Structures are given as C-alpha cells and as structure tokens.
Amino acid sequence: MTPLLIDFPVFDPVAIALGPLAIRWYALAYICGIVIGWLYARSLLKKERLWGGPAPISLPQLDDFILWATLGIILGGRSGYVLFxxxxxxxxxxLDIFQLWNGGMSFHGGFMGCVVAVIWFARRNGLPILSLGDVTTAVAPIGLLLGRIANFIKPELWGRAADPDLPWAMVFPTDPTQLPRHPSQLYEAGLEGIVLFIVLAIMIRFGALKRPGLILGSFIGLYGLSRIVSEFFREPDPQLGFLWRGMTMGMLLSVPMLIVGAILVARALRKPATHQATPPLQAHP
Known part of the structure; x- marks a missing residue:
C-alpha cells in the first residue's frame, strides 16, 4: 500500500516584489522578527509592574540598541556558520562569505554576536547588562519562530527519514533522496519559538524581570534543551554528518548552553529581587 504523505506546499521563493526589488522569505523573517521583537520589548519596558518600578532601560535607549542587536545577529550568525x-x-x-542571499546562518553564532552587542552597548550607556540581556532574550523566540518557518518555506534543514506511516511525513522537493522526512523545521518552530515564548512570558508575568539574569539564563538553558531534542529529528548538515558519539554540531554547541543557563538561573534566584517599588509609608496611630 502506498503511504499517505503530506504534499509539500509550493511557495514562491520571493515573498514581496516591488519592481526590481525582491525580498525573499528568509530576509522577511529577519525583518519581521526584529520589528515585532522591538515592539514587544517596548511594551515590556512600559509596564512598571513587571519590574517593580521604572524599567532600568529607557525607550530611547532600546531604540538605539536595535541597530546594535541587528548587527550582532547578522555578523555573528554568518561568522558562526563559517567557523562551525x-x-x-x-x-x-x-568571497562566498559575503553571499548571504545563498543562506548559511548559525543561531549559536548569532547569539554570541548578540551577547557582544548587549555587553558593549550596556557598558557604553551605563545600563545593567543582565537586564538588557533579559529583554533581548524575552523577544528572541519571535525571531526563532519566523526563522524556522522561513527554513521550511525555502525548504532547507529538513528532518531525518521518517516512518512512511507517520501521518505528517513529507517529501521535500529539494531533497535528492525523495524520502519521507520529519518536518523538523516546524518542530523547531514549535519548541524554540512558540513553547519558549510562552514559558518566558509566563515567567515575566510572575515577576522574573525583577531578578536580573533569570530570563536570560532560562532562555539559554531552555533553548539548548529544545535544540538538542530537535536535533534528534533533524538531518545533520551533509558536510559535517554525525560527530562525537553520534551527536550533531547543533547538539555539541547547545550542551554548554545548558550549563551556562543553569548557572545564570541559580545566581538570579539566590539574589533578592531588585527594582522593587518603595512601599508606601504607613501612618502611625
């Protein structure tokens, strides 16, 4: 019996065409991720109750930081792909290093580039590094969600061969083997994007921003865990294959994130909450 597979939807590689200007889905994902993330970050800074008082970062400072973060993501992401x-x-x-339109970005490199941008900008402007890191990572799942969807649309970074009876297995048109595979890009979009965003949003709702480094550490650790789980369904990059003890490059780069994330969370929880509003004076009888 022929297995029932989901037909891969056909997408136009160009998302928006304005005369000679063509914006592809991958570029659109970056643009929308940065813009939506910026708007969400502004909404967090406006809500004093989330910080227990005025946020330690002003809206103009956040607006200035967006350019730094964008450069960190792009330069770090490309450098990470080249090196790793x-x-x-x-x-x-x-010269191929500069051909970004052909793809090739590394999350881990982009994250390190963003870390450099956070530290550099915070020190230049006298801002708390951990709080700026909290805001940055609170919005990061938005970009991850859109980026993984763009990977699916391209299509690239597909999953490992799946059981043909898997109801949502699909054959990717750019796959020379034409095997039914896991749509691992959608798995990652769900874990790294939707689930991670919801978890961090709930933590913020319950006061996590009052403990600098808690959101940052949680993002680092939970992303590392999500990526490791996703890598069990994702086909390794053909030029690398499986590495030490059957692990992939994505797994190896994510293991340190579990350790660093746990350390940051432990440190944040040991310290008393900061930025708390001064309680009102009590009248004495």
Missing part, C-alpha cells in the same frame, strides 16, 4: 559548519569551503572560496 563549513570552514573548509570558505577557506577555499572566501
């Missing part, structure tokens, strides 16, 4: 995923190729053809 395809260094021999880029040593042979170094």
């Amino acid at each position: 995923y395809n260094l021999p190729h880029f040593i042979k053809d170094p």
Whole structure:
C-alpha cells in the first residue's frame, strides 16, 4: 500500500516584489522578527509592574540598541556558520562569505554576536547588562519562530527519514533522496519559538524581570534543551554528518548552553529581587 504523505506546499521563493526589488522569505523573517521583537520589548519596558518600578532601560535607549542587536545577529550568525559548519569551503572560496542571499546562518553564532552587542552597548550607556540581556532574550523566540518557518518555506534543514506511516511525513522537493522526512523545521518552530515564548512570558508575568539574569539564563538553558531534542529529528548538515558519539554540531554547541543557563538561573534566584517599588509609608496611630 502506498503511504499517505503530506504534499509539500509550493511557495514562491520571493515573498514581496516591488519592481526590481525582491525580498525573499528568509530576509522577511529577519525583518519581521526584529520589528515585532522591538515592539514587544517596548511594551515590556512600559509596564512598571513587571519590574517593580521604572524599567532600568529607557525607550530611547532600546531604540538605539536595535541597530546594535541587528548587527550582532547578522555578523555573528554568518561568522558562526563559517567557523562551525563549513570552514573548509570558505577557506577555499572566501568571497562566498559575503553571499548571504545563498543562506548559511548559525543561531549559536548569532547569539554570541548578540551577547557582544548587549555587553558593549550596556557598558557604553551605563545600563545593567543582565537586564538588557533579559529583554533581548524575552523577544528572541519571535525571531526563532519566523526563522524556522522561513527554513521550511525555502525548504532547507529538513528532518531525518521518517516512518512512511507517520501521518505528517513529507517529501521535500529539494531533497535528492525523495524520502519521507520529519518536518523538523516546524518542530523547531514549535519548541524554540512558540513553547519558549510562552514559558518566558509566563515567567515575566510572575515577576522574573525583577531578578536580573533569570530570563536570560532560562532562555539559554531552555533553548539548548529544545535544540538538542530537535536535533534528534533533524538531518545533520551533509558536510559535517554525525560527530562525537553520534551527536550533531547543533547538539555539541547547545550542551554548554545548558550549563551556562543553569548557572545564570541559580545566581538570579539566590539574589533578592531588585527594582522593587518603595512601599508606601504607613501612618502611625
């Protein structure tokens, strides 16, 4: 009996065409992720109850930081891909490093680039590094969700071969093997995007921003866990394959995140909540 597979939807690679200007889905995902994340971050800074008083970062400072964060994500993401995923190729053809339209971005590299941007901007402007990191990572799942959807639309970074009886297995048109596979991009969109955003939003609702570093550490640890789980369904990059003890590059880069995240969470919970509003004076009889 022929297995029932989901037909892969056909997408136009160009999301928006304005005359000679063509914006592809991957670029649109970055643009929308940054803009929506910026708007969400502004809404967090406006709500004093989430901080127990005025937020330690002003809206103009956040607006200025967006450019820094964008540069950190793009430069770090590309550098991470070059170093971690395809260094021999880029040593042979170094000009390919600048061909961003051909794809090739690393989350772990982009995250490190964003960390550098946070530290640099915070020190230049006298801002608390951990609080700026909290705001940045609180909005990060929005970009992750849109980025993974763009991976699916392209399509790229598909999953490992699946049981043909799996109801949602699909054949990706760019896959030369034409095997039914897991739509791992959607798994990652769900875990790294939707689930992670909901968890962090609930933590924020219950006062996590009053403990600098708690959201940052939670994001780092939970992303690392989500990525490791997702990698069990994702086909390894062909130029790398499986590495140490059958782990993939994504797994190896995510293991340190579990450790760093746990340390930041433990430190945040040990310290008393900060930025709390001064309680009103009590009248004495």
